[in-house]
Amino acid sequence: MTDPTTLTTEARTVLDVIRRRRTVDITLLKPDPVPRDVLEHVLTAGTWAPTHGLTQPWRFTVFTGEARTRLGEIFAQAYAAGTAADRGSESALAAQRARALKAPAWISLELHVPSTSRFPLWEEQAALSSAAQTMLLAATAFGLAGKWASGAVMISPVTAAALGAPSLMGFLYLGYPNAGVPDSTRAPLADKVTWAE
Ligand SMILES: Cc1cc2nc3c(=O)[nH]c(=O)nc-3n(C[C@H](O)[C@H](O)[C@H](O)COP(=O)(O)O)c2cc1C
Numbered sequence: 001m002t003d004p005t006t007l008t009t010e011a012r013t014v015l016d017v018i019r020r021r022r023t024v025d026i027t028l029l030k031p032d033p034v035p036r037d038v039l040e041h042v043l044t045a046g047t048w049a050p051t052h053g054l055t056q057p058w059r060f061t062v063f064t065g066e067a068r069t070r071l072g073e074i075f076a077q078a079y080a081a082g083t084a085a086d087r088g089s090e091s092a093l094a095a096q097r098a099r100a101l102k103a104p105a106w107i108s109l110e111l112h113v114p115s116t117s118r119f120p121l122w123e124e125q126a127a128l129s130s131a132a133q134t135m136l137l138a139a140t141a142f143g144l145a146g147k148w149a150s151g152a153v154m155i156s157p158v159t160a161a162a163l164g165a166p167s168l169m170g171f172l173y174l175g176y177p178n179a180g181v182p183d184s185t186r187a188p189l190a191d192k193v194t195w196a197e
Helices: 010-021 038-045 067-079 090-102 123-141 157-162
Strands: 062-064 105-109 143-148 168-173
Touching: 010 067, 010 123, 010 143, 038 062, 038 105, 038 123, 062 067, 067 157, 105 123, 105 157, 123 168, 157 168
Parallel strands: none
Antiparallel strands: 062 105, 105 168, 143 168
């Protein structure tokens, strides 16, 4: 019988991808487009996230190529409708338009809770969050990097309405990173885990 503590090739691969997924600033992405096949693998992985009662409370809109100009316009509209002091500034709106073009692919995280759902809202949000993390991991496996972006514009009702979504939990942006992706840090396991044996 195989020793259950053996780090199998599969376990090593999964753990390595989890460790290698790091949040990457948009300025560290190459402009190279992400092939649609790759994005479909990433999205499919997202849909295999856990979902209580199989409510699958997610919809995704994928912006690539020229469509990012429309996304930038949506971000600008959301910014103009927000509360930032410079919401009336043309340069601030131009920065919102430009931001959308800085990542080759954007995936909206749209929360669609079925009216028949028997579950509390947090469980539906948790399902969409699980889908987001699963997509980030799948993207990492393809050599992509990105960020879960949840700033005011990313969750704005204006942005949600433009996508036809009831609400948004932000966007993932993805692209191929330049060399030098910064690492992150975590508290030691002992700070977070209590073993009851
Ligand atoms: C729900 C959620 C929303 C996030 N929103 C943002 C964001 O708006 N801007 C940002 O820079 N990072 C955002 N992040 C990413 C965190 O900043 C990042 O995970 C943290 O810095 C740790 O880095 P790591 O992901 O590389 O471990 C978000 C993460 C989560 C889980």
